[in-house]
Amino acid sequence: MIWFHGVPQAFDPYTTTDVDIGDYAFGVYDMLFGLNSKLVPQPQMIGDWSASGDERTYTFKLRNGLIWHDNTPVRAADCVASIRRWFQTPGGRLVDQRVQDVSQKDDKTFIITLKEPLGLLIDQLAQVTAYPLFIMREQDAKRPPSEPVTTHIGSGPFKFNEELFVPGASITFDKFEEYVPRDEAPDGLAGGKITRVRRVIWNDLPDQQTAVAALQAGEVDFLGAPPADLYSLIESDPNLVLEDLFKSGYDYFLRMNCLQKPFDNVKARQAMLHLINQEAFLRVINPSPQYSRPVKSLFGTGTPYTNDVNTEWYKEGGDPDTARRLFEEAGYTGEKVVILDPTDWGEAHNASLLLASELRKLGVNAELASSDWAGVVARRAKTVSVDQGGWSIFISSATDFQFGDPTTAAWMAMNGEASWFGWPDSAEYEALRAKWPDVETLEERQALAREMQQVWWNYASLVSLGQVVSPVAHRKGLTDLVGLKTGNVPMWNMQKVTA
């Protein structure tokens, strides 16, 4: 079976947040716990687990039949080393702050001892928002995350075929015959990962037009992200299916540099909230209205914490008059606003062009700093003023799902210098965010989310540009694909029916 799928450039899930790494890692590695389709953690590599009465000692026992792709058994020591490596990433930081010790009890059992109870422990072990806890062999996991693992040996349902690997162009995954799936039915990232195909080949898709042509000609079975302007072509082909597996989407946003003028002034940041006409931005990001929607909540559109507190700023079509007034109140006097424009990322590039145009209409001295994405990531790390090579705004995106976890989504923090690029600083917000791990019920967390959102939009370090859903395209003969809110398309469960 052949897929057109982005081929990751870097492969260590503890090192990279590359968007293509997830599907690779879910195939090759396994996790202690997996989120089901309702985003509730379920045991995956774990057979039994228990918590002590004081909720400070958690004992985990691996289920039977877990084997590495080099045919050695998975041991508790591997899990301990992987967890310790995970602690060194932003994904494992919260647990690391609370943990007293992680130790191996016997070959199949390990213990996590906490300094104080952490209600979110199992959720954190299962989280896939940023740097998920994939279990690696002990010798691999002993490397620091800054030193990428160079092997591809996991215990997941698919083996990485080294011989057929062409870096940057093609990856071949073979069914791992020794993998023992769980007995439960497949459900999101949980349940039985049953492999129904012998081999899956990912080919990179440098040209989208060619990719769709190859899909039409039956040379490939799956296309991960077809271009929006070819949706109608795909829908008109009786042999093809355009399917919204995602059930969620990518939320685009602009981030402002809160350290430099004019966005060091809260009024100027609030002006941007009122200026943005999300519908217009969505049209330049994805021309199909049925696959896009506005985003008003800090917590996205489809997470359990989505709410409408303090969203009065949102108006269909935007509100340039209010934006102009707020820029005046901010004392804006024509300072240069530099927008980092990644020309090799079509959606963000289009949005950057529109943003510059909208700002200029308002009388803002907007300037595009065009480069490839590599240029953007280098420049966005600079805290200095625009005259010294700094920046004012850049555009990025994340899955809607990621907005549901403010403890791991880096851009949802406002802790000053330690914060993600833009460096917002709000002690009030951070005090609320610190409560997140210890809130016990969903209702209480939803209430906390509303409080956080009240402060978040008042501070306005980030402005939503809207949400875009990316349907996948595939041949009709490819069935039973698993859809996830994380945006990943795992390779298990699916089957290819030949006519």
Added chain:
Amino acid sequence: MGAYILRRMVSAIVVMVLVGIFVFLLLRLAPGDPAAMIAGRSATEEMIAGIREQLGLNDPLPVQFIHWVRDMLGGDFGTSIFAGRPVLDLLSQRLEPTLSLTILTMLLSVTVGVSFGVLSAWQAGGFVDRLLAVFSALGYSVPVFVIGYLLMYFFAIRTHWLPVQGYKLIESGVAPWFVHLILPTVALGLGFIAFIARVTRASMLEVLSEDYMRTAAAKGASSYAMLVHHALKNAGVPILTVIGISFAYLIGGVVLTETVFNIPGVGRLVVDAINNRDYPIIQGVLVLTSGLYVLINLTVDLAYTLIDPRIRY
């Protein structure tokens, strides 16, 4: 001749040293950070800094340059930052598709281009000449990707005669290898056919008006003998020059064709490396490609002596 070759070799080394310094500095001075590219879009600065340190990107530039030159002189062109594999391994993996496409395109371009040029010159001003002039103008002016998509539509999607995309290694069989290269070769070759045909025509017309050609005709030489044995041989030097230049252009020009037809060749390797700031790959490939250019130029210069005995170095 020996002294000439030696002189050219020395100048080639100077060129390579200058290319090395230029490429190294260009990459380091351009904005971009491989550590940030590895870490991904959502990474924190702390994670990026850790990777940067690990990769040795915080070392002073002269130190990095000395390490690179030292390793290269020992035959080590470095290890890809992303793939974690030696650059030469990656290059050898991608070389076959690129060389296959380049050589087939060159063969097609030279045989068809020279034939068209000779035919045009022979029928100068006639219908065939005008027809070939139109073909040359189109072939030279229509971009590769437009020709590629048109060929793909008619010969792959509509008729299913040929595959849309991809590449098969020659070890998997000559037939599948060749079938996968037909469309890319034609798409890439049309421009070069047109170029070589125009130069051949002009060169042939000049030779055909020479006195010795009139003499050959008076002696009753056949058209074939006149065109091929007398005219083409004497028109060969500019044609050979153009073929040499075309070959060099082809190596650089396969990138687009590899992208349109999804061929995992050197062109795409370099484009990906540039996007990711994978310095060792870019440096290695550019130095090796520059060496190849120098070699092609030298070969073409030496080949002149075979075509025109009057040329001596």
